[in-house]
Amino acid sequence: MPSEMDAYTIEEFGGPDVFERTTTAVPDPAPNEIRVEVVASSVNPVDYKVRQGHIPDFAPDFPATLHCDVAGVVDATGEDVEAFEAGDEVYGMPGGVGRQGSLADYVVGHAGTFAHAPDSLSLEESAALPVVALTAWEMLADKTTVDIGDDVLVYGATGGVGHIGVQLADWFGATVTATGSSEAKRALAADLGADHTVDYTQTAVESYVADHTDGHGFDVVFDPIGDDHLNTSFEAVRPYGAVVTTESSDAGDVDLAPMHAASLELGVVLVIHPVLAGAGQERIGAELETIATLVDKGVIVPRIDARYAFDEVADAHRHAERGDFVGKLLLVNE
Numbered sequence: 001m002p003s004e005m006d007a008y009t010i011e012e013f014g015g016p017d018v019f020e021r022t023t024t025a026v027p028d029p030a031p032n033e034i035r036v037e038v039v040a041s042s043v044n045p046v047d048y049k050v051r052q053g054h055i056p057d058f059a060p061d062f063p064a065t066l067h068c069d070v071a072g073v074v075d076a077t078g079e080d081v082e083a084f085e086a087g088d089e090v091y092g093m094p095g096g097v098g099r100q101g102s103l104a105d106y107v108v109g110h111a112g113t114f115a116h117a118p119d120s121l122s123l124e125e126s127a128a129l130p131v132v133a134l135t136a137w138e139m140l141a142d143k144t145t146v147d148i149g150d151d152v153l154v155y156g157a158t159g160g161v162g163h164i165g166v167q168l169a170d171w172f173g174a175t176v177t178a179t180g181s182s183e184a185k186r187a188l189a190a191d192l193g194a195d196h197t198v199d200y201t202q203t204a205v206e207s208y209v210a211d212h213t214d215g216h217g218f219d220v221v222f223d224p225i226g227d228d229h230l231n232t233s234f235e236a237v238r239p240y241g242a243v244v245t246t247e248s249s250d251a252g253d254v255d256l257a258p259m260h261a262a263s264l265e266l267g268v269v270l271v272i273h274p275v276l277a278g279a280g281q282e283r284i285g286a287e288l289e290t291i292a293t294l295v296d297k298g299v300i301v302p303r304i305d306a307r308y309a310f311d312e313v314a315d316a317h318r319h320a321e322r323g324d325f326v327g328k329l330l331l332v333n334e
Helices: 045-052 130-142 160-171 183-192 205-213 228-236 257-262 273-277 282-296 310-322
Strands: 004-010 020-025 033-042 070-077 089-092 106-110 114-116 151-154 175-179 196-198 218-223 237-245 265-268 304-309 328-332
Touching (some): 004 310, 070 106, 089 282, 114 282, 130 160, 160 175, 175 183, 183 196, 218 228, 304 310, 310 328
Antiparallel strands (some): 004 020, 033 328, 070 089
């Protein structure tokens, strides 16, 4: 076992070029932790927002190793770990916010933040799932209930969270309407399981509410984007319906008056909360086990837009910030 490893760290907040390849000690797992030899990670908005300094309270201590998602092979286990043993292939969300993350040869994390990786995916592909699949699952299965025949509107349907949300809503038996800003994105949304697609840049809310819900409004609006989309969500949902979102309180002007007027349910998801809080981590692993089962049943298939090596992390972050991709961007530890 080597005593040192490569890690891509930041010493300060800034642009994509702040990443530096460094050599650091291989961490040892504490009680209830496992150490994982990293095969891959992926890029999520929280990763580049931490790097930019927009959410400094979420950042690990400098020099900070970022990135939440990871897939790899268990290398060692700490005391009191019974769910995993050396050699297990796992995926999870152990750090990158609040504690050191996965952009390194090895990562340690609470055993509860991991699950056995899906059998039907490569470990590389599994690394695309944790943050986005957990978020979509909690939005649709925890913050609300989707019944067979419900009308569900999915904003950002080909983004990281959105493309999983479309697949889950379809599996729950909903009639799914998905938004997309281009013909190619709308075609992908249909391939993922959407029954209807909408060019939200050219279509008024009242038009797609009329066309796809007979004017009654959607039972559930799935909003992983926030900003003005949250205000639009309140226009699109039916009275007594539910809006589920990842919106943060500082993301812009959100008028909550329509919620009161229509007696709406609002569910907000911050899927990294157990890592930040250092409590309730088992929730992550339990949900990831469910997600792995759904992947192996063919319910969820991650869409990988591009792959980057770890030493190309700056390019991956630039790509992520431009937003000109669908699904996920992978980072592979070559």
